[in-house]
Amino acid sequence: MRQTGPYNEKVMDHFRNPRNAGELENPSGIGTAGNPVCGDIMEISIRIEDEVIKDIRFRTFGCGAAIATSSMVTELVKNKTIDEALAVSNRAVAEALGGLPPVKMHCSVLAEEALRSAIDDFRRRQGKP
Amino acid sequence: MNMKPIYLDHAATTPTAPEVVQAMLPYLEGTYGNASSLHSFGREAKTAVETARGRIASFMNARPEEIVFTSGGTESDNFIIKGIALSRKDRGNHIITSSIEHHAVLETCGFLRKQGFSVSFLPVDSNGLVNPDDVKKAITNKTILITVMHGNNEIGTIEPVAEIGSIAREHGVAFHTDAVQTFGHVPIDVDELKVDCLSASAHKLHGPKGVGLAYIRTGTKITPLLHGGDQEKRRRASTLNVPGIVGFGRAVDLAGTEMHAESSRQSALRDRLMEGLLAEINDTRINGHPIRRLPNNANLSFAFVEGEGLLLSLDMEGIAVSTGSACTSSSLEPSHVLSAIGVPVELAHGSLRFTLGRDTTREDIERVLRVMPGIVHRLRAMSPLARKGAIS
Numbered sequence: 454m455r456q457t458g459p460y461n462e463k464v465m466d467h468f469r470n471p472r473n474a475g476e477l478e479n480p481s482g483i484g485t486a487g488n489p490v491c492g493d494i495m496e497i498s499i500r501i502e503d504e505v506i507k508d509i510r511f512r513t514f515g516c517g518a519a520i521a522t523s524s525m526v527t528e529l530v531k532n533k534t535i536d537e538a539l540a541v542s543n544r545a546v547a548e549a550l551g552g553l554p555p556v557k558m559h560c561s562v563l564a565e566e567a568l569r570s571a572i573d574d575f576r577r578r579q580g581k582p
Numbered sequence: 583m584n585m586k587p588i589y590l591d592h593a594a595t596t597p598t599a600p601e602v603v604q605a606m607l608p609y610l611e612g613t614y615g616n617a618s619s620l621h622s623f624g625r626e627a628k629t630a631v632e633t634a635r636g637r638i639a640s641f642m643n644a645r646p647e648e649i650v651f652t653s654g655g656t657e658s659d660n661f662i663i664k665g666i667a668l669s670r671k672d673r674g675n676h677i678i679t680s681s682i683e684h685h686a687v688l689e690t691c692g693f694l695r696k697q698g699f700s701v702s703f704l705p706v707d708s709n710g711l712v713n714p715d716d717v718k719k720a721i722t723n724k725t726i727l728i729t730v731m732h733g734n735n736e737i738g739t740i741e742p743v744a745e746i747g748s749i750a751r752e753h754g755v756a757f758h759t760d761a762v763q764t765f766g767h768v769p770i771d772v773d774e775l776k777v778d779c780l781s782a783s784a785h786k787l788h789g790p791k792g793v794g795l796a797y798i799r800t801g802t803k804i805t806p807l808l809h810g811g812d813q814e815k816r817r818r819a820s821t822l823n824v825p826g827i828v829g830f831g832r833a834v835d836l837a838g839t840e841m842h843a844e845s846s847r848q849s850a851l852r853d854r855l856m857e858g859l860l861a862e863i864n865d866t867r868i869n870g871h872p873i874r875r876l877p878n879n880a881n882l883s884f885a886f887v888e889g890e891g892l893l894l895s896l897d898m899e900g901i902a903v904s905t906g907s908a909c910t911s912s913s914l915e916p917s918h919v920l921s922a923i924g925v926p927v928e929l930a931h932g933s934l935r936f937t938l939g940r941d942t943t944r945e946d947i948e949r950v951l952r953v954m955p956g957i958v959h960r961l962r963a964m965s966p967l968a969r970k971g972a973i974s
């Protein structure tokens with residue numbers, strides 16, 4: 454695959470044409486995660502119906518890998534049940550992107566955490582633990 | 583789309599000038615002698631080296647024997663700082679430097695600290711200037727060396743080297759400046775700058791990579807870094823890099839003829855770039871000194887976005903720049919220079935450095951100005967930090 458800087462073409466595709474970027478109005482849950490390593494921030498908003506993630510959006514202040522992993526995670530969990538979404542690990546996101554440079558693996562953690570935090574928020578709003 | 587690539591990373595390295603390549607070729611092909619050999623092959627190489635040395639020396643108002651050729655800026659910094667420290671260790675163990683030096687200086691000072699030297703890292707103001715009074719105050723009777731850079735590689739600020747040099751002289755302390763970014767770009771006169779030692783590198787002024795110089799003022803004792811043969815008056819052993827030195831000499835010739843015109847041409851383009859970006863993109867700031875800066879350096883921060891994303895987006899347009907973002911450093915920490923001038927972490931994240939060169943045209947700058955607003959806008963639309971309404 455053609456490399457642009459440190460990234461493969463799939464990562465660059467998600468960086469260039471991110472899926473589901475932005476913010477949902479009246480989300481069922483919204484979560485953020487901060488990257489303690491480099492100081493970046495990711496925010497995910499979700500709309501849930503019958504335990505299924507019907508819609509999802511992300512906003513990310515971070516590097517190319519952070520934007521690409523945000524985009525990929527939204528694609529992977531859209532129309533999935535909450536339990537299925539919770540099973541998606543940061544490794545799975547990185548693999549779906551065809552791999553990330555080792556120094557950029559920490560960026561994919563941000564996507565996983567933001568998603569979990571959005572689901573936690575949804576649960577909280579429902580009054581469940 | 584087939585666009586002409588636009589290279590705006592001349593502070594990292596410059597394209598080798600065709601004239602330099604032409605000057606070097608004979609010494610890569612036919613004239614292969616070792617400059618230390620006594621036979622005709624060696625003499626021919628030696629003549630070429632000494633011609634280059636003479637020209638480079640006069641370019642900086644030095645004497646030829648005060649120039650030691652090295653492998654580049656990093657070696658020169660290491661040689662001078664370690665060499666002065668070792669040769670003066672009986673007189674003291676204290677070194678003064680600034681907090682915005684190149685890593686070649688900072689890491690060398692850090693290494694010496696582990697060897698028992700003590701190092702003061704002076705702060706800088708919000709424009710990146712070292713205060714000469716701070717230097718004066720930091721001097722103790724143990725101080726043996728002051729090393730403060732001439733022009734900063736990231737933000738372009740030009741330090742008050744001559745003032746610091748006067749202070750160093752008054753106190754009998756050796757004074758070194760890393761002039762890697764200024765050499766060949768702004769006039770350098772070692773007497774006016776009042777330096778005892780200076781580092782420079784050929785590839786920053788359209789010369790070849792792998793060659794640089796250490797200027798060592800006559801009478802300055804210095805311990806070599808490389809021991810071995812008698813080259814460079816026993817200050818640096820190793821067979822001389824004849825083609826590299828010849829190329830360096832030619833690059834300095836070119837700089838001598840073009841420097842004044844180029845620095846005003848480039849600084850006008852640079853000002854157009856900075857003003858254009860400030861006008862077109864909200865929440866943007868300039869990093870570095872408004873006036874005392876390298877003619878080819880623009881460094882700006884674009885709030886709410888991260889530099890690697892900017893850099894990749896520009897790269898897709900064929901435009902090459904660099905960033906001080908934490909995300910692109912191997913340590914994942916923001917640029918030490920931007921931190922030292924008090925740029926908040928988020929703004930250091932969104933910093934870009936554009937450095938122009940002799941090949942940069944007005945049209946290049948106009949193209950950057952055409953594409954940048956869209957790139958910043960796109961990334962801001964994706965950023966959780968962008969305030970609604972703050973997006974241009």
Ligand code: FES
Pocket residue numbers: 488491492493514515516517518519557559560908909910
């Ligand atoms: S988000 Fe900073 S390195 Fe990826």
